[in-house]
Amino acid sequence: xxxxxxVLLALSLPARxxxxxxxxxxxxxxQNSGLYDQILPLFTKDxxxxxxxxxxxxxxxxxxARNGDADxxxxxxxxxxxxxxxxxxxxERRDIMYNDFILAGPADDPADIATASSVTEAIxxxxxxxxxxxxxxxDSGTHKKEQExxxxxxxxxxxxxxxxxxxxxxxxxxxxxxxxxxxLTDRGTWITxxxxxxxxxxxxxxxxxxxxxxxxxVNPERFPHAKSDLARTLSDWLVSERGxxxxxxxxxxxxxxxxxxxxxxxxxxxxxxxxxxxxxx
Amino acid sequence: MAPVLRFEGVAVRAGGKxxxxxxxxxxxxxxxTAVMGPNGAGKSLFLSxxxxxxxxxxxxxxxxxxxxxxxRKSRGFMFQATPVLRRSVWGNIxxxxxGQRLAKDDRAARITRALADxxxxxxPRKPAAALSGGExxxxxxARALVTDPRVLILDEPAANLDPAATAAFEDSLRRxxxxxxxxxxxxxxxxxxxxxxxxxxFIDGGQLIEQKTADTFFSxxxxxxxxxxxxxxx
Amino acid sequence: xxxxxxAWMLVATGDAALLQIIGLSLRVSLWATLIAAVIGIPLGAAxxxxxxxxxxxxxxxxxxxxxxxxxxxxxxxxxxxSRAGPLGDWGLLFTPSAMIIxxxxxxxxxxxxxxxEAVLPLRRDYDMLLRSMDAGPILRLRTLIWDARYGVMTxxxxxxxxxxxxxxxxxxxxxxxxxxxRVMTTTIALETSRGNLELALALGLILILIAIGxxxxxxLIGRFGRRYEVTR
Numbered sequence: 104x105x106x107x108x109x110v111l112l113a114l115s116l117p118a119r120x121x122x123x124x125x126x127x128x129x130x131x132x133x134q135n136s137g138l139y140d141q142i143l144p145l146f147t148k149d150x151x152x153x154x155x156x157x158x159x160x161x162x163x164x165x166x167x168a169r170n171g172d173a174d175x176x177x178x179x180x181x182x183x184x185x186x187x188x189x190x191x192x193x194x195e196r197r198d199i200m201y202n203d204f205i206l207a208g209p210a211d212d213p214a215d216i217a218t219a220s221s222v223t224e225a226i227x228x229x230x231x232x233x234x235x236x237x238x239x240x241x242d243s244g245t246h247k248k249e250q251e252x253x254x255x256x257x258x259x260x261x262x263x264x265x266x267x268x269x270x271x272x273x274x275x276x277x278x279x280x281x282x283x284x285x286x287l288t289d290r291g292t293w294i295t296x297x298x299x300x301x302x303x304x305x306x307x308x309x310x311x312x313x314x315x316x317x318x319x320x321v322n323p324e325r326f327p328h329a330k331s332d333l334a335r336t337l338s339d340w341l342v343s344e345r346g347x348x349x350x351x352x353x354x355x356x357x358x359x360x361x362x363x364x365x366x367x368x369x370x371x372x373x374x375x376x377x378x379x380x381x382x383x384x
Numbered sequence: 385m386a387p388v389l390r391f392e393g394v395a396v397r398a399g400g401k402x403x404x405x406x407x408x409x410x411x412x413x414x415x416x417t418a419v420m421g422p423n424g425a426g427k428s429l430f431l432s433x434x435x436x437x438x439x440x441x442x443x444x445x446x447x448x449x450x451x452x453x454x455x456r457k458s459r460g461f462m463f464q465a466t467p468v469l470r471r472s473v474w475g476n477i478x479x480x481x482x483g484q485r486l487a488k489d490d491r492a493a494r495i496t497r498a499l500a501d502x503x504x505x506x507x508p509r510k511p512a513a514a515l516s517g518g519e520x521x522x523x524x525x526a527r528a529l530v531t532d533p534r535v536l537i538l539d540e541p542a543a544n545l546d547p548a549a550t551a552a553f554e555d556s557l558r559r560x561x562x563x564x565x566x567x568x569x570x571x572x573x574x575x576x577x578x579x580x581x582x583x584x585x586f587i588d589g590g591q592l593i594e595q596k597t598a599d600t601f602f603s604x605x606x607x608x609x610x611x612x613x614x615x616x617x618x
Numbered sequence: 619x620x621x622x623x624x625a626w627m628l629v630a631t632g633d634a635a636l637l638q639i640i641g642l643s644l645r646v647s648l649w650a651t652l653i654a655a656v657i658g659i660p661l662g663a664a665x666x667x668x669x670x671x672x673x674x675x676x677x678x679x680x681x682x683x684x685x686x687x688x689x690x691x692x693x694x695x696x697x698x699x700s701r702a703g704p705l706g707d708w709g710l711l712f713t714p715s716a717m718i719i720x721x722x723x724x725x726x727x728x729x730x731x732x733x734x735e736a737v738l739p740l741r742r743d744y745d746m747l748l749r750s751m752d753a754g755p756i757l758r759l760r761t762l763i764w765d766a767r768y769g770v771m772t773x774x775x776x777x778x779x780x781x782x783x784x785x786x787x788x789x790x791x792x793x794x795x796x797x798x799x800r801v802m803t804t805t806i807a808l809e810t811s812r813g814n815l816e817l818a819l820a821l822g823l824i825l826i827l828i829a830i831g832x833x834x835x836x837x838l839i840g841r842f843g844r845r846y847e848v849t850r
Binding site: 435437453456457461463465467468469470471479480482483511512513527 | 740742743744746747749750751752753754757761765766845846847848
């Protein structure tokens, strides 16, 4: 009995505990897409550095980085990222990649958003139809993007039809599926989500739904213990040819999920983006 | 040489009332001493004070000039409410030897002897909880004896025992006393006191009223309360 | 049915990732229970047997803490271990050690309160005897804890059960890092948020089996221990 206990207690630490490592604060949607599971091992193979991803909501990721508990930050909300750097918490913000958001909803599309000409038009139609809308309501990048769209449409959503889950994308999609509600989701989470039920992708491709990702090194002058050199190595790798190719090569269900744009994309092009493609590769 | 018990101005007070004392006395007789008195007289308090287990005590209690609280280990004590530990019979007795470094054989021999002295022939591996009331009393006696005490203090040891068990118990006490152990016990059973005691301490209303040899006490009680007690009126 | 089949397949194939997750769950919870027991059992026994000043306050405090939401404990430990917090220099955040600390704090009140409950009934009989023998404090505690061992074992198992089932505390202080701080409960939360409900449920079934095992052990220990209980 005692021996069993000793065996259980002595279960060995996983090997990753002994390598040099950095902590990357990022978002649940990025983690859940599976991107990190595919490209970070390539980075580790190339550099011998382990990346420990703490995936939480955007608000929490920013907070963790602000506390100095992470060495690097990768989120997808430009205003928050700019504030983070401006206030001295981070340095060397770089564009890495982008994906987009889509509007999902019940297959019969009672608000008829599939035929809308823009995302603001689509969101107005949802509000007018009184159909249910599931929002994350958790201050995440997705939630902030959603709020931008409502603002652009001149609407402030309240009422019984507007459901705020205060949770991650998965939980919000679960609710939307259960209640046949519309919702805004990033494409990556949508593709891998296993419980779609009555939901379908109904609207996408508007540049306003563009979702750029930025990588920021936590400022070593403010946090002396922060591993800025390791963070810089990761930053360099992500914008390198190899890193950008790895990102482009990441597919979900045959679709390329993220578009590398280390050179920086034009923030408001007039044409529809060529990436992410609407068709399978 | 019999151990000498001294009470100097001993008093026990609680809630503004004096439950015992003040008592000043000296006990140096070698035989069996019975503490007698009606219910609620303070016999249990007297014995507890004598063993040094009372906290708020005025005055001093000494055995051979050593404070009673410091010499507890040299005495055995039987409580009125028989404590039973959640162990086997053997374990209950062995418990009294905790904190003593003894060889395993030595320990086993002492426990076996204590069982014999107390005339307890239940299976020592049985849980003590399974013993009858009379057997529990004998277990308590065995536990008090196993440390080879010089003094044995017993608080109403034969209460609730049937006549046969009482007789066997008294027999044990006589034998133990014969080995030179000083026995101090309380009872309100006059017959038992007559059978066992060599001398008597009579307590009533918290006061020590008489201290006499047994013969003298029973034949010529001096005080009013003692007389009334012996006549069964108290 | 499909869920059961999936669960069985996971276990039967000895999936390495799953075993690592189960192993970490056990490691974190068992260490936390061990530390909490070393502190909580003597403390609980002492609280039961000695007239400690303000013992009433301590008792109310510890029984109330039994009902603490784990996520609150996790938050407090995060704030303490964060670089922005007092213990940041220890660098323990987002490691299994932080999870062990959080769970120890979580189950210490349980073990303390239940040990006290187990020792209280012994007080009357043992108190008399221990005083009469002039027993020192260490002998006193050892005796009480040993003789109340069935109740104490139940307290320990209750601690283990609570630790293995909680998710709020380990999620916040561990960060749910793949291969490092991901345990059964946080994996279930993750897979649920991914919509992989069958996988989450399969893991949940394994967790339920462990919980049943723990509670069966508690029940058997109780029956065994009743032999020695004293009735008057």
